[in-house]
Amino acid sequence: MLDVGWRVATAIGLLMTSSAAVAWAPKIFDPSGHSQTLTACDELAAHPLDPFKVAEGRSQGDVDLDAAIPACEAAVAADPHNPRLNYQLARVYGYSGQGRKAFPHRARAVAADYPQALFVVGYLHLFGLNEQPLDRCRGGELIRRSALYGRSAGLIGFPRYALQGHFAACDWSVDAAELLDFLAYAASRYGRDFYRGMLIEVLAEQVEARWPAEGETS
Numbered sequence: 001m002l003d004v005g006w007r008v009a010t011a012i013g014l015l016m017t018s019s020a021a022v023a024w025a026p027k028i029f030d031p032s033g034h035s036q037t038l039t040a041c042d043e044l045a046a047h048p049l050d051p052f053k054v055a056e057g058r059s060q061g062d063v064d065l066d067a068a069i070p071a072c073e074a075a076v077a078a079d080p081h082n083p084r085l086n087y088q089l090a091r092v093y094g095y096s097g098q099g100r101k102a103f104p105h106r107a108r109a110v111a112a113d114y115p116q117a118l119f120v121v122g123y124l125h126l127f128g129l130n131e132q133p134l135d136r137c138r139g140g141e142l143i144r145r146s147a148l149y150g151r152s153a154g155l156i157g158f159p160r161y162a163l164q165g166h167f168a169a170c171d172w173s174v175d176a177a178e179l180l181d182f183l184a185y186a187a188s189r190y191g192r193d194f195y196r197g198m199l200i201e202v203l204a205e206q207v208e209a210r211w212p213a214e215g216e217t218s
């Protein structure tokens with residue numbers, strides 16, 4: 001068995017101590033290179049799970065598209081290279097059935113390594129959703145990049161999609177030790193939640209079963 005699964009169990013076991021830590025740490029995304037000023041676009045279109053949102057955020061069903069689209073178009077026109085605003089404009093275009101119109105804004109946010117965009121655009125590619133071309137390898141690459149920045153959906157999602165075999169035909173290999181690092185870090189951050197903690201444990205067990213030899217990749 002891979003002798004790294006202990007990292008997940010240890011992370012979960014240490015959650016009751018204030019000094020809990022795991023060896024792996026994510027890259028740091030620094031949003032300060034772009035304006036963090038609150039805009040109407042933020043108030044109307046921020047995603048509630050975006051780690052770098054500057055407003056409370058709205059779930060899809062609570063977004064007023066008639067108000068959010070022009071607000072975000074104006075915000076991006078005033079600050080065209082801001083990845084947060086581009087992500088939010090792409091979000092409301094996507095929700096309104098204008099996925100193709102969202103392409104350049106998704107691309108701009110991804111190019112800036114905006115963690116929320118990395119996961120979302122990766123997910124769209126992985127399943128060919130919202131007019132984003134089906135490309136599992138590109139999707140996996142972006143989801144993995146979101147995990148490298150500590151985005152919770154990527155930390156848990158990338159191992160899950162790897163286990164499902166979505167990346168088997170890609171010209172890059174899945175690193176089982178890295179998957180367990182992602183899961184251990186996720187456990188250290190989110191393992192207090194009963195359901196997420198249980199999911200992380202199950203995924204770690206499945207990774208060890210899928211890649212039993214030390215250092216084996218696929």
